[in-house]
Amino acid sequence: MADRRLQVFHAVAKHGSFTRAAETLYMTQPAVTFQIKQLEEQFNTRLLDRGHGRVTLTPAGEIVFAYAERILGLSDEMETRIAELTDELTGVLTIGCSQTIAGYWLPRLLENFIRKHPRVIPRVFVANSENIENRVAAHELDVGLVEKQSEDPTLECTLACQDELLVIVAHGHELASASSIKAADLQGRPFVDRDPGAAIRALAEDFFRRNGVPPETLNRRGELGSLPSILHLVKQGFGFAIIAKAALNDYNNRGLVGISLEPRLYSSLNVLVPKDRFRARLHSTFAEFAVSMFTNMERGDAMPSGIVIPGSQDSSNS
Structure with missing residues (x-):
């Protein structure tokens, strides 16, 4: 819905590279260059400096980038709100999780969630808990599943199980x-x-x-x-x-x-989401689903043996 030239400019500025922007947007590099040229001609000023192997913003580019982030964010919010009127969850969901969670909890969680919401496409990134926490805070991931409780004030952290x-x-x-x-x-x-x-x-x-x-x-x-x-x-x-x-x-x-x-x-298995004024229903639904599934599964059946539901035994040493 947003101006395609702004989308391309935002990607180039964010990645600092025409090549990486082209890969992200599934475009050819000449097509990316053409979109940037058109935007610069519209404003009659240079927005990007090319040199030393990296693209940087000019003073005018800094202004355009700031507005582009706001415009693109509002565009995504509008499309999400309209899509939610159909009462069917759809779209790509980016999930970050630690290795242990990815190997032993995530498969069953995704199986159950996709059965319930077949039009959702999960995109999973695996890294250590600190990396995942940082990426959720930076809005690079929608939801994080980590083995540590976050103290980041920009994140909502919910303990699911131990x-x-x-x-x-x-x-x-x-x-x-x-x-x-x-x-x-x-x-x-x-x-x-x-x-x-x-x-x-x-x-x-x-x-x-x-x-x-x-x-x-x-x-x-x-x-x-x-x-x-x-x-x-x-x-x-x-x-x-x-x-x-x-x-x-x-x-x-x-x-x-x-x-x-x-x-x-x-x-502990914790579910992280950003404390945003606006959060897509897909993100909230998955986070709530994850917490509910892990805290209500029967131990030793659907849940890997050894899992402890918070409050089910003394966890003072956790």
């Missing part, structure tokens, strides 16, 4: 027969850790710190963003790791043993 974190070791490891493990028992032992920014890493570091083991003294053998890689290295005897119980259960790794920490430690 999952116990376990120490995992290979069968035959000297800790494999332990009924529970204290922080001091792990000091000095080889540790296969998550990547910086991962919520489980932050929770583990806080656990060690609170129990007298400075995180910087841990014997880290690796920092990995891939959960399957962590499980493989632990299985091969490279050290211990700390993961969500649901992940261990779903992988069904016969070569791994999960042991509770003492005191017990829990991660």
Whole structure:
């Protein structure tokens, strides 16, 4: 509905590149260049500076970009409001989630949501919780599913459920027969850790710190963003790791043993959406659906084993 030239200009300015804008808009680069030229001719001034491998805004371009954001935002809002009159949810929904959530909770959530709203197209991005939180706050993602509670005042964060974190070791490891493990028992032992920014890493570091083991003294053998890689290295005897119980259960790794920490430690599944004055019904509906599904599923059936509904047991250590 909005002027196509403004859409193209906004994409070029946002990405700082004609090539990336063309890819995003599914246009050829000459077509993008033509639209920008037409807009500059309309205003009779240069809006973009090309040079040094990147496109930057001129002073006039800064003004046009600010108005373009407002105009395009209002156009999207209008189209969404009109579409909602049909009472049928439709469109692309961008979802960001952590690796554990993507692997074990998201498939069932998407299955149920798409069955109910078949015209919705989910577009999923997987990263660590900190990355997802930042992208939701920047309005690059519509909804975030993360393993940490956000303190960002621009975000609405709803706790859906909790999952116990376990120490995992290979069968035959000297800790494999332990009924529970204290922080001091792990000091000095080889540790296969998550990547910086991962919520489980932050929770583990806080656990060690609170129990007298400075995180910087841990014997880290690796920092990995891939959960399957962590499980493989632990299985091969490279050290211990700390993961969500649901992940261990779903992988069904016969070569791994999960042991509770003492005191017990829990991660949380949280649903993030921006605190906007206007929020598309699709975004709100999915966020509410996710919270409802995770808090009302029967444990051990539709929900991965190990999940704890907030309030169903003492979660003071979470």
